[in-house]
Amino acid sequence: MTQKIQAIRGMEDVLPDQSALWEKLEDACRDVFRQYGYRNMRTPLVEPTALFVRGIGDATDIVEKEMYVFEDRNGESLALRPEATAGIVRSAIEHNFLYNGPMRVWTTGPMFRYERPQKGRQRQFHQFDVEALGFEGPDVDAEQIVLLARLWKRLGITDVELQVNSIGDAAERKVHRGKLIAHFEKHASVLDEDAKRRLHANPLLILDSKNPAMQPMIEDAPRLGDVLGDAAAAHFKGLESLLGEAGVAYRVNPRLVRGLDYYNRTVFEFVSGSIGAQSTIAGGGRYDALFEQLGGKATPACGFAFGVERVLLAMQAAGASAAAQLDVFVVHSGEAAQREAWRLAEQWRDSGRNVVLGAGGSFKSQMKKADASGARYAVIIGDDEVASRRVTLKPLRDGGEQRTLEPREALTQVS
Secondary structure (H helix, E strand, O other): OOOOOOOOOOOOOOOHHHHHHHHHHHHHHHHHHHHOOOEEOOOOOEEEHHHHHHHHOOOOHHHHHHOOEEEOOOOOEEEEOOOOHHHHHHHHHHHOOOOOOOEEEEEEEEEEOOOOOEOOEOOEEEEEEEEEEOOOOHHHHHHHHHHHHHHHHHHOOOOOEEEEEEOOOHHHHHHHHHHHHHHHHHOHHHOOHHHHHHOOOOHHHHHHOOOHHHHHHHHOOOOHHHHOOHHHHHHHHHHHHHHHHHOOOOEEOOOOOOOOOOOEEEEEEEEOOOOOOOOEEEEEEEOOOHHHHOOOOOOOEEEEEEEHHHHHHHHHHOOOOOOOOOOEEEEEOOHHHHHHHHHHHHHHHHOOOOEEEOOOOOHHHHHHHHHHOOOOEEEEEOHHHHHHOOEEEEEOOOOOOOEEEOHHHHHHHOO
16 A cells, blocks of 8 residues: 655645635735735745845854755755745845835745744744835834734734834944843853853843743843933834824833844834744834845845734634635536526626535535535525526525525525
8 A cells, every 4th residue: 555645744734624714814914014005025935045044143043953954956055935034135135126215015925944843833834024125213113013903903813912122233232242141151050052052142042032940040131221322212212102102002021032133123022822832923123234234235124024823823712713705505406407507606606706516416415515615595496496597595694584586686685
């Protein structure tokens, strides 16, 4: 017997019964992004490995341990994209599409990280990524946060907290870095292996550790907010003011740093208490130095991403339905009834209705399939209906009486 081939661990199929919830999220994202003037773009799944080493940072977990890296037949090192921002910035530089001024863009698709699969974390996962390129002030930072708040409202997600912080600019982080290293070296006996590895490469990321044994030491660590310069402090104050005017509740979390090297000034996360240990459903911030890191001109920018799978968990926790939006299931029996069913189904699709045609069998078996399909109505066509040029319309979801009507009249009932 031939051995079955199964999906790769951490790379899951999205089955038809699940896809309706995905589509609901995707439709909401497109609508909300359009309201704020963000335009869609698409970048390759495979990029030069150097793009992520330079963009994300060689001391990050993503680059050190999680990227899928391989050589092509020409010996070039390539990587499956672990995130979207670096690819978007690479594209902006390569095509010079900011020549006529700043631009708001978004993209979506699969990302890849070699992590331990668990609820809300897979090796192939999907993201929506939103970027505002060429915008300098805190207004665009606030705009993106308000956009996300609107999206959560649209999706019915209420169990969510916004956390914000400023990690300052490069000079301030350099001062803070020295103070952090000194603090962590004083407590070297408490550091775990990850923290020891990061101590001199990227000590800021130690603040993001979830190791319970290190939390008191991390809590006592020097705070970047204490060394913020005037420009970064004013930027953050402007952000807070705009969020207050928009009525968006938030908490300043001085330990919030995000896991990628390219961030500066504003960083933020939306956290949900209803989806388990992987509680961050969206995160982002400002990355004003990334264009230069990737060989472009100095360009301010701000963006965020959220994992589709985690947002779907939050939607389900809030009671979102994954029912397919099917209007009519056509049940038919007999050769003449089948021809009439085909004709009417096409007419009803022309009018914008979603129609599934039964595949034959007894009326009883087809009615079971009609009920299981999630359709709001069954349209029944048999010999009597063919002879009278009428159809029988049976409500399947909201009660109501079964009636025999002319096809045009039945169509008006399925609104």
